[in-house]
Amino acid sequence: MSGHSTYEPKTGFERWLDTRLPILRFANDTIVTFPTPKNLNYWWTFGGVLAMMLGIQIVTGIILAMHYVPHVDYAFNSVQRIMRDVNYGWLVRYMHANGASMFFIAVYIHMFRNLYYGSYKAPREVLWILGCVIYLLMIMTAFFGYVLPWGQMSFHGAVVITNLIGALPVVGPSITTWLWGGFAVDDPTLNRFFSLHYLLPFVIAGVVGLHIWALHVPGNNNPTGVNVTSPQDTVPFHPYYTVKDGFAISLFLIMFAVFVFYLPDSLGEVVNNVPANPLQTPQHIVPEWYLLPFYAILRAVPNKLMGVILMFGSIGTLFVLPWLDTSKVRSMRYRPTARIYFFIFIFSCLVLGVCGAHAPDDLVIPGATAPQFLDANLDSYVWLSRIGALYYFAYFWLITPVLGLTETPLPAPDSISTPVLSHPAAAPAGAVSSPEKRG
Amino acid sequence: MADTVVGATPDPHVSGDDPNRRDFIHIAAGVAAVGLVGGLAWPFIDQMNPAGDTLALASIEFDLSKVVEGQQVVVKWRGKPLFVRYRTPKEIAAAIKDDHADLRDPATDESRHKPGKAQYLVLIGVCTHLGCVPTFGGGEYGGWLCPCHGSVYDTSGRIRKGPAPLNLAVPDYAFLSDSKIKVG
Numbered sequence: 238m239s240g241h242s243t244y245e246p247k248t249g250f251e252r253w254l255d256t257r258l259p260i261l262r263f264a265n266d267t268i269v270t271f272p273t274p275k276n277l278n279y280w281w282t283f284g285g286v287l288a289m290m291l292g293i294q295i296v297t298g299i300i301l302a303m304h305y306v307p308h309v310d311y312a313f314n315s316v317q318r319i320m321r322d323v324n325y326g327w328l329v330r331y332m333h334a335n336g337a338s339m340f341f342i343a344v345y346i347h348m349f350r351n352l353y354y355g356s357y358k359a360p361r362e363v364l365w366i367l368g369c370v371i372y373l374l375m376i377m378t379a380f381f382g383y384v385l386p387w388g389q390m391s392f393h394g395a396v397v398i399t400n401l402i403g404a405l406p407v408v409g410p411s412i413t414t415w416l417w418g419g420f421a422v423d424d425p426t427l428n429r430f431f432s433l434h435y436l437l438p439f440v441i442a443g444v445v446g447l448h449i450w451a452l453h454v455p456g457n458n459n460p461t462g463v464n465v466t467s468p469q470d471t472v473p474f475h476p477y478y479t480v481k482d483g484f485a486i487s488l489f490l491i492m493f494a495v496f497v498f499y500l501p502d503s504l505g506e507v508v509n510n511v512p513a514n515p516l517q518t519p520q521h522i523v524p525e526w527y528l529l530p531f532y533a534i535l536r537a538v539p540n541k542l543m544g545v546i547l548m549f550g551s552i553g554t555l556f557v558l559p560w561l562d563t564s565k566v567r568s569m570r571y572r573p574t575a576r577i578y579f580f581i582f583i584f585s586c587l588v589l590g591v592c593g594a595h596a597p598d599d600l601v602i603p604g605a606t607a608p609q610f611l612d613a614n615l616d617s618y619v620w621l622s623r624i625g626a627l628y629y630f631a632y633f634w635l636i637t638p639v640l641g642l643t644e645t646p647l648p649a650p651d652s653i654s655t656p657v658l659s660h661p662a663a664a665p666a667g668a669v670s671s672p673e674k675r676g
Numbered sequence: 677m678a679d680t681v682v683g684a685t686p687d688p689h690v691s692g693d694d695p696n697r698r699d700f701i702h703i704a705a706g707v708a709a710v711g712l713v714g715g716l717a718w719p720f721i722d723q724m725n726p727a728g729d730t731l732a733l734a735s736i737e738f739d740l741s742k743v744v745e746g747q748q749v750v751v752k753w754r755g756k757p758l759f760v761r762y763r764t765p766k767e768i769a770a771a772i773k774d775d776h777a778d779l780r781d782p783a784t785d786e787s788r789h790k791p792g793k794a795q796y797l798v799l800i801g802v803c804t805h806l807g808c809v810p811t812f813g814g815g816e817y818g819g820w821l822c823p824c825h826g827s828v829y830d831t832s833g834r835i836r837k838g839p840a841p842l843n844l845a846v847p848d849y850a851f852l853s854d855s856k857i858k859v860g
Contacts, residue, residue, distance in 0.1 A: 303723070318729060321728065322727040323727045323728075324722040324727060325720075328719050329719065487708075
């Protein structure tokens with residue numbers, strides 16, 4: 238789909254520029270004439286949403302950095318000043334803080350869409366891996382950013398996460414000290430986290446460039462998972478998908494605005510409005526919602542090193558997924574059995590998220606009497622997160638490889654156009670749902 | 677327009693039709709997008725203006741008894757030097773004598789101090805050329821000399837020589853009592 242360019246410079250200036258810097262040709266081939274499968278549904282609009290969210294986070298972040306002071310004595314107060322004194326500082330900060338959550342909502346939908354329609358399979362493995370890299374960078378950026386307001390949750394979150402590295406044998410403690418730049422999370426830590434928080438979004442933007450490049454070589458996957466076979470299977474990106482993405486972005490922005498203007502603190506932790514106190518840890522330490530499943534996996538294991546390995550392994554698994562999946566059929570539209578396991582997988586991720594938000598010893602069903610099993614009550618969240626974590630890993634390492642070999646998929650269509658043309662809605666005029674009659 | 681066949685016309689702009697509903701929705705969407713970007717642009721620009729706490733510290737009070745005759749005290753006001761000068765009768769007379777001299781930025785000495793308080797001259801100590809701080813007592817008029825590019829001010833703070841275009845500015849201030857002023 239890439240390679241052949243249909244760009245024709247129209248004016249003298251465009252011809253002049255095209256032989257020197259073919260930037261208009263690039264833009265044209267990328268977002269105007271780019272042939273895109275004609276059957277993409279709304280699950281495919283989240284790439285555009287994510288690009289927009291990255292832009293919003295960078296712009297609002299640069300503004301916040303104009304007013305923020307990365308010093309343990311001033312950081313908390315400088316954030317309060319942004320909220321109270323800086324013109325529209327409250328708006329910019331609420332956009333940035335809630336924007337992070339919106340970014341993760343979009344990226345999770347984008348990833349689940351990918352899993353459902355098998356977009357990670359050949360020839361899109363590199364595209365998928367670059368996406369995993371972006372996701373990993375997003376997690377790091379979000380973590381560094383959460384430390385900056387220097388509230389109680391910021392501080393103790395930083396303590397807990399940096400101590401994870403200390404679980405590594407031999408080198409762990411030295412690396413932790415190196416990360417801290419001292420004997421504990423302190424001013425040097427805050428300064429370097431601020432520096433890295435400013436840097437990483439631009440690294441993300443660079444990898445996004447590679448991600449889009451890697452997308453434009455094989456082109457988009459599509460809901461049927463069948464390869465594009467002829468020009469009749471595609472439409473130009475503009476106006477068909479600029480408008481479709483634009484509509485989805487509008488709806489997404491409405492949801493974003495509801496959070497920014499009406500529920501600005503609903504996704505954050507109240508405890509973070511207390512200035513950081515290294516001498517006292519809050520009662521209940523939790524990460525932001527988008528990291529809760531990984532936090533639950535960490536706590537599910539009663540061994541420090543194994544917990545850390547499994548937590549990183551849960552993300553690392555994603556990188557090798559293209560080679561774990563043995564199925565020749567991309568889209569789960571034609572894999573009814575895989576679909577069931579996939580929805581259980583989504584459910585297990587949500588369950589892990591709920592587990593991460595609760596203390597391990599909390600009871601799932603209050604008042605129920607369950608026996609003690611090994612180290613904990615069977616009714617406790619720690620056991621629920623063990624079941625969730627088990628399914629999470631089993632889905633990738635057991636179900637996905639085995640199912641591809643044993644299941645019987647439904648017959649996939651010969652081309653993208655086939656199911657469209659055989660659909661009742663495509664019947665000749667006079668059929669019940671012919672859209673052109675609606676005027 | 678109800679008979680426009682939606683979906684059957686690949687290009688909505690064929691054969692110079694009247695603006696149709698698709699044109700309308702394109703324009704409406706464009707206007708909404710421009711409105712959104714414009715609405716966000718203002719907060720993003722305005723955040724760089726002085727913040728509430730900065731503006732809240734914009735005025736200061738000064739006790740004039742700290743200045744003795746023939747002296748100047750420099751205080752910081754809005755991040756800049758503020759000259760408070762207690763002029764001698766000789767300096768006042770010299771300033772009044774030049775009221776009708778050939779001045780670049782004509783102003784009488786009367787207009788540069790508060791009524792009945794000719795001895796107190798309150799000026800923003802920023803050269804009107806490029807912002808340096810003029811030196812007290814320098815230059816041939818006994819007022820100030822800017823060390824950067826040689827602008828010379830008289831004992832009323834009026835520009836007399838050199839590249840500066842305007843007199844040293846008089847800030848808004850008021851006497852709270854005989855010996856106390858509030859600037860800003």
